[in-house]
Amino acid sequence: MPATARLFTPSEAAAVTGIGVKAVNNAIDKQIVKAAKPAPGAGSARRALTVDDLLRVKLWYKVGDILSQERRERLFDAIRQQPKARTVKADDLLIIDVGEARKQIAARTRDLEAAEAMVSQDKEVMGGEPVFRGTRIPVRLIASMLTEGTDAAEILEGYPRLGERQLTLATIWVSAHPRRGRPKSLKDRGFKLKSVRRTTLRRDPRATGTGTAG
Template sequence: MDLFTPTQAAVATGLPLKAVQKAIDLRAVPTRIVKAGSTRSRYLSSTALLCLHLEASGLHELPLSIRKAVFAYISRTPQARQIKVNEVVVVDISNARKRLALGLQKLKKAEQMVVSDPAVMGGTPVFRGTRIPVETITEMLEAGVSAEEILDGYPSLSPEKLKFAMVYVQAHPRRGRPRVQPWNKIQPSKRVRMRLYDIA
């Protein structure tokens, strides 16, 4: 059974991370506790992700008791196509399942483009087949550097890799305190585009 962290669940379902954590805290969706040494982490199954996707689609407007009943039904009958909550509300599960599959496909593709190997950059996540840290590229994008400028400086990358780099970093955020980079807020007085071999 595939298990997902809350950040992976947020990316796959389109829910904000805070909404995912709130659903977990309210026990609206089932979680699994995994122990690694003294650390206990909460993970979600694909069925729980389907429940979260329904939350993102508007089910969060219903009372918590009804949502829990819907999610319990999905857990018992994961292949159900729809659930009739009452005479007015019918939950379409089949379409939600298709949309979730697209979100999971996007997450999987982003994770396949990245590798973390202790022998390469000390285990820092890099684009597969390169020594380019993923976080370096996403920080450049967030600082306002255009995709064209990044691709000029890193010819081994592609527009697709830049797109999925953001997905990967959202699903696998850096642990610990964020790095302080005060220069990110300073606009350069002059920007020159130049390839490295032009300098040599």
């Protein structure tokens, strides 16, 4: 029995194509692509895109600056008629390297699948926070450090159980699986406070003008 082709959420599609998630959703809203109906048990995903949809979205926005909407539509008609062609003639002046776009999407999809296999979630580990499999290191923490400009070598020194490949996959995983809802508390994330001390702040007499001048 053939394997079921993977469907992508808008966030996953954005991570694979390199197109912003807002642009992906805009493509669905404007019916540039038609979101497929998710398979039973697919959870809350209501917008599911196929690999062909990803190719269309990627090319639609990549050639948007040089092709009108009408010419883009003609391009995609040509792609549908030649599904295995490496290059497709958009018009008399432009030839699109569709094969390279497909190759990029395939490589990025493999990276996403590797990232998903690398991440583990267990309520007993860090309160269910996504971590690198076999560790207690939060994936979002590492991705955030990279986004904020922390040098990869510095991260690897601080987290010797990680490798460069894992750092790359962490950013892909986080872009494909953005955090939803309100941020979790430290307790929800599995952190424990050693102590809690309440301190009453004393009023500064100088602030009320009741103090005695020196």
